[in-house]
Amino acid sequence: MPIQQFTAQNFRCLERVELEIHPSFNLIFGENASGKTSILEALGYLGRGKSFRGASTAELTKHGEKEFVLFGRVSDGEHTAKIGVRNSADGLETRIDGEDGGGAAGLATALPLQIIDPDVHNLVSGSPDERRRFLDWVAFHVEPDFLNSWRRFRRVLRQRNAALRNGGSLSGWDAEFIELAEQIDAGRRMALEVAQDALEEAAGDLLGAPVGFGYSAGWKEGKSLEGAMRDSAERDRQQGTTHCGPHRADLRIDMDERRARKLVSRGQQKLLACAMVLAATETAQAALERPLLLLLDDPAAELDQSALGRLMTRVAVLGAQVIATSLEPDVALFPEPGRVFHVEQGDLKQVL
Numbered sequence: 358m359p360i361q362q363f364t365a366q367n368f369r370c371l372e373r374v375e376l377e378i379h380p381s382f383n384l385i386f387g388e389n390a391s392g393k394t395s396i397l398e399a400l401g402y403l404g405r406g407k408s409f410r411g412a413s414t415a416e417l418t419k420h421g422e423k424e425f426v427l428f429g430r431v432s433d434g435e436h437t438a439k440i441g442v443r444n445s446a447d448g449l450e451t452r453i454d455g456e457d458g459g460g461a462a463g464l465a466t467a468l469p470l471q472i473i474d475p476d477v478h479n480l481v482s483g484s485p486d487e488r489r490r491f492l493d494w495v496a497f498h499v500e501p502d503f504l505n506s507w508r509r510f511r512r513v514l515r516q517r518n519a520a521l522r523n524g525g526s527l528s529g530w531d532a533e534f535i536e537l538a539e540q541i542d543a544g545r546r547m548a549l550e551v552a553q554d555a556l557e558e559a560a561g562d563l564l565g566a567p568v569g570f571g572y573s574a575g576w577k578e579g580k581s582l583e584g585a586m587r588d589s590a591e592r593d594r595q596q597g598t599t600h601c602g603p604h605r606a607d608l609r610i611d612m613d614e615r616r617a618r619k620l621v622s623r624g625q626q627k628l629l630a631c632a633m634v635l636a637a638t639e640t641a642q643a644a645l646e647r648p649l650l651l652l653l654d655d656p657a658a659e660l661d662q663s664a665l666g667r668l669m670t671r672v673a674v675l676g677a678q679v680i681a682t683s684l685e686p687d688v689a690l691f692p693e694p695g696r697v698f699h700v701e702q703g704d705l706k707q708v709l
Contacts (some may be wrong), residue, residue, distance in 0.1 A: 358466060359650040359678045361484070362430040365399040366420040370703040374399075377707070382695030383680040384688060385705070392703040394681040397652045400680065403427045403442055404468035404650065406449055406461030414444050430595070434647045440467045448676050462504055469498060470650035471638045475658050478626035480633055481610065488608035490555065491545075492572075496548035498641040503544040510537040514604055522597035534602070535582050541603040542574050542582075549608070555636035563632045563667050564625070569611035576601040624659045628668065631656075635671050642676065653681035656690070665690075 358380035361663040366373045370392050376383075385393045394410075401409045408417060418425050422446035431438055442464070446587070451458030453467055471494075480487050496503040517530040528673075549572050576585035585601040588594075593599055608671035610629070612620070620626055638649050651672065657665050672679060673692040681690065686697055697709035 358432055359648060360400070360429050360431050362428075363400060363403070364426075364428040365396065366426045367429065368399045368420060368425040369395040369417055371395055371399065371705075372419065372703060374700075374703070374705040376698065376705070377607045377696070378678070379676055379696040381693065382676075382684060382691040383698070384686065384691065384695065385680065385700055386683045387684045387700040388411060388684065389410040392700045392705070394654055395703070396700065397474075397654050397680065397682060399425075399427055400650070401470065401472055401652055403429050403440065404464055404470040406442065406451065406464050406696035409472050409474060414446070414449075418445070429468065433645075438467055439521065440464065456634045461645065465497065469641060469645065470652060471634050471641075472652045473631050473634050473656060474652075474653070474654040477630040477634065478623050480630040489604075489606055491633065492545050492548055492606075492608050495552050495637050495640055496544045499548055499551055499585075499644040500544045502560075503541075503548075506540040506544065506655065508538055510534075510541050510603070513537055514599060514602065521593055523621070531586065535586070538575075538582055538602045542606070545603070545606065547573055548640075552636055552640040555639045556633060559632035559636040559639075559671060562671060563628045563664070566612070566634075566704075567662055568629065571609040571611055573607045573609055575603050575605035575607075576704070591685050611687075613692065624661070624664065626661055628664055631668055632671075635675060638677055639675060649677050651675070651679045652678040653679060655682055657683065657685070657687075 358378070360378055363378060364375045365376070374396060376396075379437070385396055387393045398408055398410055398412075398439050402417070421600050424443055427439050427442040431440055440458060443450040449460070451460055453459070453463060453465055458464060480491060493503070493507065513530055513534050517527060517534055519525070520527055520530060549570065553570060556570050557568060576582050582601060589600045620629065638651055642649050656668060660668065666686070669690055669692075683690065686699070688697060688709070696707060699706050699708050
């Protein structure tokens with residue numbers, strides 16, 4: 358099981374909560390603003406070092422307190438580890454078994470997780486940034502060297518853009534930029550190739566129609582990156598930014614026009630985005646050879662009973678550890694008994 362025990366202290370409205378987590382299905386129910394989403398947000402923070410709701414440290418720290426602390430006992434099937442997060446005005450501190458945790462990347466390695474929340478539809482309808490992050494998450498878990506290339510590329514991109522703004526020479530940056538960009542491009546293409554079958558199967562299952570996925574590199578198809586950068590050199594200089602490269606890439610979602618029109622509803626967008634998250638989870642589980650943690654924040658929102666049933670059926674066969682929230686103790690969502698918790702005004706109690 359990915360996580361066995363979890364504690365959150367002074368996180369949002371939560372003074373202190375403790376969970377003993379079931380290895381398969383867990384349900385947290387309560388009224389709106391009771392704290393159930395805050396618990397999922399804290400769990401997500403423990404595995405990512407940031408809020409999936411985009412909140413700052415000040416917003417996450419309980420009013421009147423100076424810091425919040427999160428702790429979890431996690432397992433990869435062979436080894437158990439203690440991971441912890443402390444965050445305050447002084448910054449993020451991560452620990453794994455008492456040692457420096459290696460920041461957000463270390464947390465993501467120790468507690469790999471995915472999240473389906475009410476804003477998951479942005480994966481489909483939002484900016485390319487959302488889909489790049491999605492594809493990079495898959496690449497991070499299936500390609501060991503991807504993170505190092507990604508970090509180096511981001512550094513070189515910042516330095517190249519600074520040179521563009523300051524009128525400096527680009528000769529010291531372009532060769533390394535192209536080398537790292539091609540590594541990022543190759544890593545993403547490999548990740549998509551590995552995940553392709555799972556993506557198409559999950560999307561077709563949830564939407565009832567075939568869906569394809571492709572990759573746009575961030576420069577003109579059929580042209581080398583070096584050539585594309587030469588073509589955009591004048592525009593780069595004028596605007597002080599780099600217009601070609603993997604930072605402009607996108608994950609394409611290919612559907613015919615008739616089917617695409619049906620995705621105008623938030624419910625249909627949510628179903629497709631959920632399919633993508635489940636496929637990414639399945640792909641990472643296969644690469645890591647262990648189950649992941651899947652957080653479902655109010656999965657019933659914007660879905661009818663038929664769509665919700667298809668979603669939960671896919672979740673059930675995924676084999677991940679699941680923690681979901683709901684307004685009601687609807688254990689029928691889950692195909693087998695797990696643990697049920699009730700939260701009220703930030704106070705959590707196990708009821709099953």
